[in-house]
Amino acid sequence: MADAEEPEKKRRRIEDLTEKMAVESGHRDGGWxxxxxxVRKFLERPGPFTHPDFEPSTESLQFLLETCKILxxxxxxxxxxxxxxxxxxxxxxxxxxxxxxIDVSNLNRQFLFRPKDVGRPKAEVAADFxxxxxxxxxxxxxxxxxxxxxxxxxxxxxxxxxxLDSIIARRWINGMLISVLSYEDGVxxxxxxxxxxxGGTEGFxxxxxxxxxxxxxxxxxxxxxxxxxxxxxxxTIASMPRLPEHCIEYARILQWPxxxxxxxxxxxxxxxxxxxxxxxxxxxxxxxxxxPGVTYRLTQGVVKRIIPxxxxxxxxxAAACATEVFKIATSAYIPLNNYLVFNDVxxxxxxxxxxxxxxNCTACSQVPQDLQFPPSAKLQEVLEYLTxxxxxxxxxxxxxxxxxxxxxxxxxxxxxxxxxxxRPNLCxxxxxxxxxxxxxxxxxxxxxxxxxxFKINFTA
Amino acid sequence: xxxxxxxIISEEEAAQYDRQxxxxxxxxxxxxxxxxxxxxxxxGLGAEVAKNLILAGVKGLTLLDHxxxxxxxxxxxxxxxxxxxxxxxxxxxLERAQNLNPMVEVHADPDxxxxxxxxxxxxxxxxxxxxSLKEALEVDWTSEKAxxxxxxxxxxxFLLHVLLKFRTDKGRDPDPKSFTEDxxxxxxxxxxxLEALALSSDLLNDDFISYCFSEVSPVCAVVGxxxxxxxxxxxxxxxxxHRNFFFFNGRKGSGVVDYFGPx
Numbered sequence: 001m002a003d004a005e006e007p008e009k010k011r012r013r014i015e016d017l018t019e020k021m022a023v024e025s026g027h028r029d030g031g032w033x034x035x036x037x038x039v040r041k042f043l044e045r046p047g048p049f050t051h052p053d054f055e056p057s058t059e060s061l062q063f064l065l066e067t068c069k070i071l072x073x074x075x076x077x078x079x080x081x082x083x084x085x086x087x088x089x090x091x092x093x094x095x096x097x098x099x100x101x102i103d104v105s106n107l108n109r110q111f112l113f114r115p116k117d118v119g120r121p122k123a124e125v126a127a128d129f130x131x132x133x134x135x136x137x138x139x140x141x142x143x144x145x146x147x148x149x150x151x152x153x154x155x156x157x158x159x160x161x162x163x164l165d166s167i168i169a170r171r172w173i174n175g176m177l178i179s180v181l182s183y184e185d186g187v188x189x190x191x192x193x194x195x196x197x198x199g200g201t202e203g204f205x206x207x208x209x210x211x212x213x214x215x216x217x218x219x220x221x222x223x224x225x226x227x228x229x230x231x232x233x234x235x236t237i238a239s240m241p242r243l244p245e246h247c248i249e250y251a252r253i254l255q256w257p258x259x260x261x262x263x264x265x266x267x268x269x270x271x272x273x274x275x276x277x278x279x280x281x282x283x284x285x286x287x288x289x290x291x292p293g294v295t296y297r298l299t300q301g302v303v304k305r306i307i308p309x310x311x312x313x314x315x316x317x318a319a320a321c322a323t324e325v326f327k328i329a330t331s332a333y334i335p336l337n338n339y340l341v342f343n344d345v346x347x348x349x350x351x352x353x354x355x356x357x358x359x360n361c362t363a364c365s366q367v368p369q370d371l372q373f374p375p376s377a378k379l380q381e382v383l384e385y386l387t388x389x390x391x392x393x394x395x396x397x398x399x400x401x402x403x404x405x406x407x408x409x410x411x412x413x414x415x416x417x418x419x420x421x422x423r424p425n426l427c428x429x430x431x432x433x434x435x436x437x438x439x440x441x442x443x444x445x446x447x448x449x450x451x452x453x454f455k456i457n458f459t460a
Numbered sequence: 461x462x463x464x465x466x467x468i469i470s471e472e473e474a475a476q477y478d479r480q481x482x483x484x485x486x487x488x489x490x491x492x493x494x495x496x497x498x499x500x501x502x503x504g505l506g507a508e509v510a511k512n513l514i515l516a517g518v519k520g521l522t523l524l525d526h527x528x529x530x531x532x533x534x535x536x537x538x539x540x541x542x543x544x545x546x547x548x549x550x551x552x553x554l555e556r557a558q559n560l561n562p563m564v565e566v567h568a569d570p571d572x573x574x575x576x577x578x579x580x581x582x583x584x585x586x587x588x589x590x591x592s593l594k595e596a597l598e599v600d601w602t603s604e605k606a607x608x609x610x611x612x613x614x615x616x617x618f619l620l621h622v623l624l625k626f627r628t629d630k631g632r633d634p635d636p637k638s639f640t641e642d643x644x645x646x647x648x649x650x651x652x653x654l655e656a657l658a659l660s661s662d663l664l665n666d667d668f669i670s671y672c673f674s675e676v677s678p679v680c681a682v683v684g685x686x687x688x689x690x691x692x693x694x695x696x697x698x699x700x701x702h703r704n705f706f707f708f709n710g711r712k713g714s715g716v717v718d719y720f721g722p723x
Binding site: 037038307 | 476477478479480481482483484508511512516517532538560562681682684686689692
């Protein structure tokens with residue numbers, strides 16, 4: 001039932017056929033008569049729902065086909081659907097970034113991939129599939145992390161659409177697009193805005209939003225909307241488990257480091273032997289407390305923090321996102337304003353609202369961030385504030401400041417030698433560290449491509 | 461429903477379907493694994509539904525479509541190769557549909573659904589098609605209750621009435637090639653339909669015609685996603701299905717579930 005023809009032979013055959021059709025119908029661009037009629041209907045005639053400023057013309061379609069450059073971030077559940085929708089709607093200059101390789105568990109929804117592709121980079125296989133299938137479409141893959149690129153890469157795109165699986169990554173690209181905004185005399189230059197369409201799904205739930213950096217609510221403006229990630233309290237895990245998940249966390253967090261069953265290796269969720277070990281310890285614990293429900297599958301899910309996923313939700317959300325890309329690229333229709341939620345857990349619920357900008361958003365408000373601490377506060381407290389505050393939610397902030405004209409690292413976690421060297425600073429007070437009232441500190445973190453400046457104001 | 465012997469999920473299937481088994485459970489996946497589904501109509505929407513059902517791992521999916529691949533078909537219908545113009549649409553979609561998941565038995569049937577004998581349908585556990593729309597759409601709009609509900613009623617409902625009548629009268633959907641005459645006929649039908657329902661013809665203004673002629677990939681994908689999930693729910697016997705119409709408005713980016721039917 002699989003491809004009877006070799007890929008190369010098939011590609012040649014499709015190219016020949018397309019070439020033949022193009023020559024016969026007089027097209028030089030890999031098209032055929034009527035190929036884009038479905039798109040023309042939206043762009044070349046008036047209608048009741050078009051943007052008030054919309055003028056029908058043939059130029060919009062040409063823009064889509066020849067000029068409009070789109071970046072798709074993620075080639076997974078949402079990414080595959082996005083690439084299909086965009087390519088079928090006339091977009092041809094598409095780049096796709098994904099740092100992952102294909103796993104068998106992706107195949108229930110990431111339909112550009114086949115069993116033979118397992119292990120290959122998602123971006124490359126997705127690009128190959130679309131380029132072979134849609135004549136004229138040129139998807140350029142990047143088997144990289146988004147952080148591997150700088151602003152010169154991102155600036156080339158008209159619109160960026162994301163199908164990411166992490167809030168940190170979302171905040172990073174959000175920060176990147178804010179950093180390329182240019183202001184003249186305090187006024188935002190609209191031509192520096194790169195619209196960001198962001199989609200996300202989990203099981204039967206999903207959302208799609210339109211972000212115009214510098215103009216509308218950004219990712220950080222609505223950071224508190226994200227539900228807290230489930231982490232069970234230690235007391236529950238240690239003494240009062242009720243759920244099978246508690247038993248699994250007990251084995252993972254407490255027993256594994258203590259017993260080191262495979263030597264000094266850390267727990268690897270993809271290693272069946274590791275999962276088996278955790279599974280058996282979890283079963284023991286569960287039987288002590290009469291808790292049913294510990295299975296191998298559940299163990300794997302808890303250890304790897306697996307999120308259930310299905311094709312249909314991804315189809316819906318990616319389609320909503322692709323529709324917005326189309327509307328914004330053509331300026332023909334009023335875009336979503338600006339946040340859509342979707343939920344078909346029980347019945348079907350969808351709602352659209354306008355998320356508002358946060359006045360003092362750390363990412364997009366340009367308002368200097370003020371911190372209040374007594375001079376006797378320890379650096380540790382500042383660190384905790386940066387990580388625990390709901391609006392900041394930093395992951396591992398690195399704090400530097402200028403003392404006596406020189407740049408000084410107060411604390412940095414990501415490089416072991418520097419962490420060890422600066423760790424004693426955590427116990428020192430701000431005064432001891434030489435900071436004065438109104439001192440500026442620069443904080444770097446994975447959640448943002450640019451350092452954030454804070455001003456420390458001393459309280460009594 | 462699905463009463464045959466308990467289908468076994470192989471290790472290969474358990475690995476591939478892992479992420480959705482975590483969503484609806486192993487029992488539901490087994491019921492899917494034992495189900496045969498009939499899908500009538502392989503336009504843009506049908507292709508999306510086919511994709512979602514094949515990826516979900518049903519036992520068999522029969523693609524039923526008597527239409528031929530036309531110029532229009534290639535645009536939002538991604539299963540049909542460009543070179544397949546003139547071929548039967550179900551047969552042209554078969555290879556790519558099958559490639560999505562070799563573990564599903566995909567068949568193509570070029571017949572008309574109306575020509576099938578009754579017992580043809582007995583072999584399936586679920587069918588997805590637009591049937592009995594007529595009954596579902598019949599509402600007495602003169603009643604007070606209905607009048608009160610009118611404000612909340614999506615305009616797409618009336619649009620559906622008009623399209624259905626067009627299809628019944630002409631035996632086909634509006635065709636861009638005969639845009640002018642079809643446009644006029646649609647307007648006429650709109651007037652007739654709204655008059656018959658004792659409603660003002662202002663309800664659906666002239667511009668609705670621009671919506672009757674094509675399908676766009678992303679909108680097909682949204683409705684196809686919802687419809688696919690409805691079929692999965694029915695087969696896996698988990699969760700109630702929507703009551704009973706889902707309208708998607710790509711312009712506003714919003715979806716509405718509403719109930720239409722007797723009483």
